[in-house]
Amino acid sequence: MRMKRRVLQLVSGVLVVLMxxxxxxALALYAMGLRVSGLSWQQGLLVSQWRWQPQDCVQWQGENLRLDGLWPLRVRLSTLQGRACPDEQASDAITAQGFPDGLPWTPPFDVTVHQLDLPAVSEWPLPTLALSVRQRxxxxxxxxxxxxxxxxxxYGQQDGLWxxxxxxxxxxxxxxxxxxxxWQGSGTWQGTPRGQLSVMLSDVGRVEDEASANVSLDGDFVGEGWRLRAALSEPLPLMPGWWLEGGxxxxxxxEGATLTAMDADLRMTTPHGExxxxxxxxxxxxxxGQGALTLxxxxxDGRLAFVWQDRMLTLPPxxxxxxxxxSxxxxxxxxxxxxxxxxAVLPLQVSYQGLQLQTKASQLRWQGADWLWAGALALQGRxxxxxxxxxxxxxxxPRWLAGKPLRLTIAQGEDQLNVSLPVEGMPLVPEQGTATAKGQWHGYPVQAALQFARGETGWQGSLSGQSRVVALDHGGKLEARVPWRWQGNALHVQPGAQLRIDQGLVGQTLLRPVTVSTCQGLVIDEQGMRGALQVxxxxxxAARWQLPRVKGEATLKGDQGQAHFTIDDWKxxxxxxxxxxxxxxxGSLQLNGALVPAMGQGLGMTPTAGRFQGDGRWQWQQGVSVEGELALADGEVAWGSVEGRGLDGLLAVGYEDGAPWLASRGPVTVQTLDVGTPITNLTFALEGNLSRWYFRDVRADVLGGSLVAPALDWPSNQVQPVVISQIDLQQVAALQASPTVSLAGRIGGYVPLQLGEDFLVVEQGRLANEGPLMLRVPPSQSVQAMAQSNQAVQLALDSISHLQxxxxxxxxxxxxxxxxxxQMTLKGVNPERKNLPVVFNYTHRENLLALLRSLRIGEEITQQLRTEKQ
Amino acid sequence: MKTVKMLIAMIALLASMAAYALDLDGAKGQGLGGEQPDGYLGVVKATPQAVELVSDINAKRRDAYERIARQNGITLDQVARLAGQKAIEKTAEGHYVKTPGGQWVTK
Incomplete structure (x- = not known):
């Protein structure tokens, strides 16, 4: 009984120790990076998932690891997947460990992996494998x-044969x-390793090419010494246009990594030469030995001869x-x-399209696969x-760069751009960085920073820059913020990119801020720019006019584009x-909108109603030219108290070499033009360039008669006749606010006009009756007052009180x-005075401009300017 | 302490006024703008503030001229030219006015 208790105590103790x-x-493996999940017992230990992740990088992971036996150890895995992890010590570790002398002793085991996925070798994917390893x-x-x-x-550990x-x-x-x-090989792996290998590649060629060749490789090695013999049966196609053949x-x-002897004659044919x-x-x-590379x-072109002796390779200039x-x-x-x-000292000069890159104090050191280059680079040329x-x-x-920032200067004439790129700690192939540029480009002062980083899909970053629009006399600060991405040989400007120009002056015209941005991004590639820009x-x-805010969107499709803009204040x-x-x-353009008063701010007239619609073609080649048609409908225009209504017309309009022009197509019509005297049914043809205007075939109805002018140019130094006819004096008399005379009959004549830029000359205008006229001066209160003031006046008024x-x-x-x-002369008779003959002469001289100045509106305006100036 | 705060507030107010308050008299006094025979202000020395001010005042003047022209049965240009003559007459000495020949001269 005591014995049994002691055995139980011993077994318990052993179990506790084992546990x-x-x-x-388990704790140690966990600390080293082993993680397991789904632990169970199904006719043996089963681990559903496990992974090996030292330093938080998963190097290996697998599923369904089953332990079928302990002696011999039998392990089965349904999947095993390896991944590449960054390991800076890898090269050093291999050097320190050296090459092992055979395989180590292990207990007997069977390992089977049904699906093995190994990490890619230098981005070269390997196929899925099945692995079995057995040792007895x-x-x-x-x-x-x-x-x-x-x-x-x-491999047998007893005799070392493999x-x-x-x-x-x-x-x-x-x-x-x-x-x-x-391939096949055999040898020994114990003591000094030795062996021979034979590889045969049959019918090697490219998939899309019928040509093929056989390649044989035979080699043997003893320790670090090795020898390799390679032969090609036919020229070997490598890529389109590239062939390798051996003489x-x-x-x-x-010896190890050192090439000690060589006998080769290889010829590479390429599209560029041989x-x-x-x-x-x-x-x-x-x-x-000696040899040469001949191009x-x-x-x-060129020949690089080389000799090697005493393990030293020598290349001549x-x-x-x-x-x-x-070159x-x-x-x-x-x-x-x-x-x-x-x-080795490594002096080199590289030339490319007028650029020369030269090394200075260039030295290359290497240790195994590791190398370090130190020196300086100088670039110059055009x-x-x-x-x-x-x-x-x-x-x-191979891993990093260190040293001063890379500096680049690009200059042309007065333009110079200085670019700087800090490289300290940057990988040999940079992963990220920030290049800065400062200087002057195309006359623009430039200060910019280009931030770049390698992303999952390519390079990306942002460009921020400042400049000034030098065409502006004052202001015009330009700021750009452009997030970008380089993918698939295309530059993608990311949403949110923005270019802003602050307000500035062009002469005496103020350019208010302009913003160009993109909400959905742009793509720029060989086909041009594609995407949408919001403007x-x-x-x-300017002193006399303003252009209100313009907003819109431009859609770009390579070398084509379209844009829609609106000016809300001008409808x-x-x-x-x-x-x-x-x-x-x-390209083409279409324009439509309403005539609104704001459009007339810089003009002598005010458009108050109507619509316009136009279309045309435009061209930009060393300058902008535009040509098209503009239709006006139901227009209303006011020149102060002068109002025109019912303006309709079709105009050909254009702009070339900085000069605008327009010409009417068919007559321009104005239903009514109220200049104090109503003018109706006005029609004319028009040509002009905003500084000279040419009216042709002017016709209108006025006061029951008509007005005709073959040509009216403004401004002009020529006298141009205006013919009026059939003016109804009854309608003239009706213009009086409080009629003092009544008239009947019709008159006509011509009025030669000279229309100066800021003056009007009437030269020898003549009017005459076109039939009998009638004049009546009713005995109104004012007429009676005038008659009572003077006997001569009374006599005259009596004489003309009724005149035929x-x-x-x-x-x-x-x-x-x-x-x-x-001067006016009336010759007639007074039927109420027994047809008394009457000759009435009247002359009048007055300065109309002085008359206008005498009006009180001058003071009134001055006062309003004081009160409305702000 | 209260006096000091008041003083600081007044200085800040004056400074902000100096920065933003370019008015008609200020523009004329600084030689930035002047009266023209056509009734509108002209820019003598272009600065963004001067152009903005002149453009704004001219827009208001034009509205006034148009209203007066309608009321008096004459054209906009006639009113503007009359107003220009009056404005030039009333321009203070030392300020710029434009001659009919288009030259800026100090009155």
Whole structure:
């Protein structure tokens, strides 16, 4: 009984220790990065999901890990997925660990992975694999298969012998490549490793190309020494237009990473020309040899000879011409140690389209696959008409850059832009950064910052800049904020991009702020710009006129575009479309709106009602020209007290070389023109350029008669006749506010006018009766008062109180100072005085301008200016 | 303390007025604008504030001229020219006026 209790205590103690050890082991694995979930027991331990994530990066993860037995250990996984994690110590770790001497001892095991996904090698995706590894008595067997490929390998720890073979389809591993691969090898992996490998690539070619070749590779190695023999049966197609062919089998020999001997004659044919590499070791001494890389063809030229001796490769000065006008020059002989670790002075000059890039104090050091370049770069030359200079000094490794900011200066004439890009800590292929630019470009002062970063889909960032519109005399600060993204060879301007120009002056015209933005973004590529731009211009102001706010949207589709703008204060809409062509642009436009008083602010007349509609074509080629038609309907216009109504007409309008013009198509009609005397049915033809106006064929009805003027030009120094006829004196008399005379009959004549820019001259105007006239002076209170004042006046009034007038003549002149001289002669009889003959002469002289000045409106206006000036 | 606060407020008020209050007399006094024979103000020395002020005043003048022209049965230009003569007559010495030949001269 006591014995049994002690056994129980011992077993309990062992179990507790095992549990503690298991718990400690689990905690340690957790701390190292192992995470498991879905732990269960189904005829063995089952882990539904697990992952290995040291330093928070998931390196391996799997599903359905099943433990089928402990001795031998049997593990099955349905999936195992590996991922690449950044590991800065990786290269150092490999160097420190070296190459292992055989495989380590392990207990017997079977590991099966039904679906193995390995991380891509240098962005080269691998196919899904199935893996089985088995070890019994330290005899290893490996099988890795994909859908079309399989590799088997075996290794025995007792004798160190290894053997491997495999075959498969190349297309499964290399996209766009077809052919079959086979390889086999054998050797020992114990002590000094040695072995031989044989690879055969059959019918290798590109998928879309019928040409193919066989490639054979045979190699062997002993320790770090190795030898490789490669042969091509036919020219091998690499890519469209690119072929590789070998004059004879190439033989390479080396020690570790060092190439010690070579015998090769390879020729690469490309669309740009041919590159031929010839190298041959000295027959007496394998470590010595010479060769050359020879370039020839339409875009290739040059020869780079090289010799190697005592593990030192020497290159003489030379220049190689490459495609796209690039040439690379080695200005001095170059000696490069053929060793895993070493350093070399590396002077280089690269030319491209007039640009020369030169290294200074250039030195390259390497250690295994790691390298570091230190020195300076100087860029200078001309590119597309610009003088370009640049400097950079620092160090570069495969992982980062360090040194001074990269500086670039681009200049042309008085334009100069200085660009600076800090590179300290930046990767060799920059991931992000901010370049700044300052200077003057196309006469514009520029200060800008370009922020860039590599995103998941490409480069992206933002451009912010400031400038000033130099065409403006004052103000005109320009600010841009443009978030951007580079994707698929296109620049995407992101929503929210905005360009704003502050107010500024052009001469004496104030340009109010203008904002151009995009709500949905723009795409800029080889086809041009596509997207929509929102435009808001707060208008223009000059001393005598204002253009109200204009807003709208422009839609761009490559070299085509259309825009819709509205001027709300003018109730006007403008639509424009156009196409870029031959360095200019052209298109059509439509305009419609209402005539509103605000349009007349800078004019001598005020449009009060009506509508207009127009369309036309426009062209931009060293200047803007516009031509089209403008229709006016139901227009109403006022010149102070002079009002015109019922204005209709069709005008041809245009603008070219800064000069506007218009011409009527058909007659322009005005139903009524009230100048104090009503004029109706006015028609005329019109031409003008806003500074000179030409009226033709002017006709109107006035006071029961008519008015005709063949031509009226304004301004003009010519005298131009206006013919009036059949004026009804009864209607003339009716114009009196309180009639003192009554008239009957009709008169006519002509009035020669000279219309000056700011004066009116009447030269020898003549009026005469067109039939018998009648004059009556009723005995009104005012007439009786005049008659009682003077006997002569009473006699005269009695004589003309009732006149039948067969002869009426009137003459009038007015000079440019406003002096009006009028003479009138009436010859008739008074039927109420036994047909008393009456001859009545009347002359009048008065300055009409002085008459106007004498009115009190002058003072009234002055007062209003005082009170309404603000 | 209260006096100091009042003083500071007054200085701030005066400063803001100096910054924004470019009025007609101020513009004329600074030689930025002057009267013209056509009845409207002209810009002698262009600044954004001067152009804005002149444009605004001319718009109001035009409205006044038009109303007066309607009331008196004459044209807008006639009223404007009459007003221009009156305005030039009343321009203070030292301020700019435009001659009929188009030249700016100080009165």
């Amino acid at each position: 503690v050890l298991a718990l400690a082991g 008595h330290q005899q290893w067997q490996l099988g890795v298969c994909s859908l079309q490929s399989c590799i088997q390998a075996s 053997r491997a073979s495999g075959d498969g389809q190349l297309g499964e591993w290399l996209a766009q490549v077809r052919g079959r691969w086979q 004879h089998p190439s033989v390479l020999q080396g 590159a031929r590499l010839q190298a041959r070791s000295d027959a007496r001494q394998a470590a010595t 020839s063809g339409p875009a290739l 030379t220049t190689l011409t490459l495609p796209d006008g690039i 690379v020059t080695l200005p001095a002989a170059l000696s490069i140690p053929m060793a895993l670790n070493g350093e 590119w597309n008409g610009y003088q370009v200079t640049g400097q950079w000094e620092g160090e570069a490794t 808001r211009a707060d208008g223009l102001a 006007t809409a403008l639509s424009v479309d156009g196409t870029l062509e031959g360095g200019g642009a052209s 007038i067969p002869d009426f003549q009137a003459r009038m002149t007015m000079d440019r100072e406003g002096w009006l001289d009028a």
